Amino acid sequence: MQRSIVLFENSIRSDQTRRVYSYYLQKFLIFAKLKDFDSILALPKEQLQMLVEDYLFYLKKRISPNSLQPIFSAIDLFLTINEKEYNFKKIKKMMPSKIKRSGSQAWSHKDIALFLRQARKSRAKALILFLSSTGARIGTISDLRIRHVSDMQDNCKSVLFYEGTNEEYTGFLTPEASQALDDYLNERKRDGESMTGESPVFRTEYQLGIEKVIPLASKSAQSVISRLIQAAKIPREKSGNRYAVQLDHGFRKFYNTVLKTNDSANLSLAEKLMGHAGVFALDGNYLNPSKDKLFLEFKKHIPNLTIDSSERDKLKIAQLEKEKSEIKNSQVKELAQWLDGNPKLLEDAEKLGELLDKTIIKYRMQSTGSDPILDDPELAKLKVKIRV
Numbered sequence: 001m002q003r004s005i006v007l008f009e010n011s012i013r014s015d016q017t018r019r020v021y022s023y024y025l026q027k028f029l030i031f032a033k034l035k036d037f038d039s040i041l042a043l044p045k046e047q048l049q050m051l052v053e054d055y056l057f058y059l060k061k062r063i064s065p066n067s068l069q070p071i072f073s074a075i076d077l078f079l080t081i082n083e084k085e086y087n088f089k090k091i092k093k094m095m096p097s098k099i100k101r102s103g104s105q106a107w108s109h110k111d112i113a114l115f116l117r118q119a120r121k122s123r124a125k126a127l128i129l130f131l132s133s134t135g136a137r138i139g140t141i142s143d144l145r146i147r148h149v150s151d152m153q154d155n156c157k158s159v160l161f162y163e164g165t166n167e168e169y170t171g172f173l174t175p176e177a178s179q180a181l182d183d184y185l186n187e188r189k190r191d192g193e194s195m196t197g198e199s200p201v202f203r204t205e206y207q208l209g210i211e212k213v214i215p216l217a218s219k220s221a222q223s224v225i226s227r228l229i230q231a232a233k234i235p236r237e238k239s240g241n242r243y244a245v246q247l248d249h250g251f252r253k254f255y256n257t258v259l260k261t262n263d264s265a266n267l268s269l270a271e272k273l274m275g276h277a278g279v280f281a282l283d284g285n286y287l288n289p290s291k292d293k294l295f296l297e298f299k300k301h302i303p304n305l306t307i308d309s310s311e312r313d314k315l316k317i318a319q320l321e322k323e324k325s326e327i328k329n330s331q332v333k334e335l336a337q338w339l340d341g342n343p344k345l346l347e348d349a350e351k352l353g354e355l356l357d358k359t360i361i362k363y364r365m366q367s368t369g370s371d372p373i374l375d376d377p378e379l380a381k382l383k384v385k386i387r388v
Contacts, residue, residue, distance in 0.1 A: 004037045004082045011081045013165060016139040016218065021074035028075055031055050041084050048079075049086050056094060065096040105245045106253035107132075111234055112307050118231035124224050126177075126184035127202060127216075131248070133177035133305055134159055135255025135274055138222060138248040142215045147197030149173075149181070152295060156302075157181065161275060169275040170291055172298040176306050222248055258304045269297040 008025070012018040025037070032051055034040055043051065052075060059068060072095070076088050112132055119125040130136070140161050148160040155175035162168045173181060181201075189195060191209030200215035225247055229236070237244040246253075252274075259270040269289060271277070289297075 002036060002038050004041055004078070007081045008037075008078045011077060014139075015143060020070070021077065024071045024074035025078055027071075028055060031058065037078070040078075041082055045085055048084070049090070052086065052091055053094070056091060060096060066098045068095055069098075104253070105250070106257045107245055107250040108254070109307060111232075111245075112251075112254070113309075114232040114234060115225075115228040116307060118228050122180070122184040122187050123202065123205075123216075124228060126180040127221060127224055128228070128251075129177035129180045129307065130173065130201075131251035132254060132307060133174045134161075134171035135252045135259075136161060136171060137252065137275075138218050141202055141221050142200070142217050144201040144215075145197060146185075146195060146199045146201060149201060154299070155179070156295070156298075158291060158295070167275065169272065170294055171273060171275070172295060174302050174305050176308060255305070258301055262301055262304065264300055266297055269294060273298060 009018055009022070012021060029037060029040065032040060032055075040048070052072075055075075056068070056072070059071065072088075072091060076091075079086055079088075112128060115128050116125055119128060127141075131138070136159070144159070144161075148163060150158045150160075152158050152172065155178055157173040157178045159171045159173065160168065161171060185195070185201075188203070188209055191206070193199070193203075193209035193213065199213060202216035202221070204214045204216055204220060206213075229247070256274060259265055259273060260267070272289060272294060
């Protein structure tokens with residue numbers, strides 16, 4: 001391999017970026033009609049400058065202005081790392097202004113539920129719920145290994161993204177997504193795959209589990225989603241070259257929407273769960289919350305990140321029981337204060353405890369908006385009696 005390419009590839013940390021930049025550089029070589037990359041470096045400065053400018057003029061007529069920057073960033077990196085002098089500032093001055101992007105909308109709960117209904121294979125279901133629960137970029141899928149996934153309390157899992165890089169962050173899987181991933185991984189084990197911590201979380205399709213394990217590439221993951229969209233027959237509006245809801249990024253926008261529209265959300269922690277630096281300029285350097293603190297923030301959003309409506313109902317009931325239990329405990333403490341030094345009221349206290357239990361059940365069945373533990377007339381009378 002030519003040293004110019006070795007230097008270029010070793011200057012890029014991310015595998016995904018390396019693949020994309022290599023593709024852009026290859027396209028530039030084809031446009032230049034040169035035999036290899038060293039030939040680009042051999043061009044005189046004036047000729048090279050004209051070649052890059054002509055490539056810009058060529059692309060401006062054919063692709064979106066928003067797509068030009070990464071293409072010329074790849075070319076600039078190749079020339080810079082190989083110490084080839086040219087005027088990149090002049091190129092930037094001639095680039096058109098970016099236009100407003102389409103594709104800003106998110107998949108809805110209904111859309112994602114339809115995808116899952118069409119998912120005949122455990123991998124497809126696990127992938128959809130993984131993206132919905134973490135908001136992960138599709139480019140991370142191929143790099144994820146089993147050791148990056150850990151069990152958490154409350155039937156959840158944590159996922160470590162971009163391990164060992166400046167972009168490293170932790171995401172989490174809801175109980176629903178965790179179960180789907182377990183089902184998929186257990187299916188692979190039953191099919192004969194010998195799994196280790198270095199096994200990919202998602203692999204390509206196979207006839208036999210003992211076949212060589214190949215990580216699921218981003219393009220293949222997008223194909224899985226595309227097939228589900230077609231099967232679900234979800235209409236997609238298009239503006240220019242983009243759909244209103246992007247194929248894969250629609251899940252990330254769904255995740256972002258759920259987190260940011262929760263009134264109890266801590267926005268700085270929500271940004272960390274997105275893999276962003278934070279809300280404020282110094283959050284990236286000074287806000288480094290622990291995994292447990294991030295998980296507490298994530299738990300606020302589990303009901304709204306859960307796709308299956310029946311599962312959401314179960315979570316809401318469980319949350320309701322927890323809240324009512326806390327209220328009951330508070331009432332018991334209050335009652336203990338009333339009874340302090342007055343054992344004659346114990347019989348009425350037992351009645352009060354029974355009434356509290358009945359009121360909780362009644363509340364759950366009626367699903368009213370009031371708080372019957374505080375509003376129930378029988379309870380109020382009994383409290384007055386005890387106070388007297």
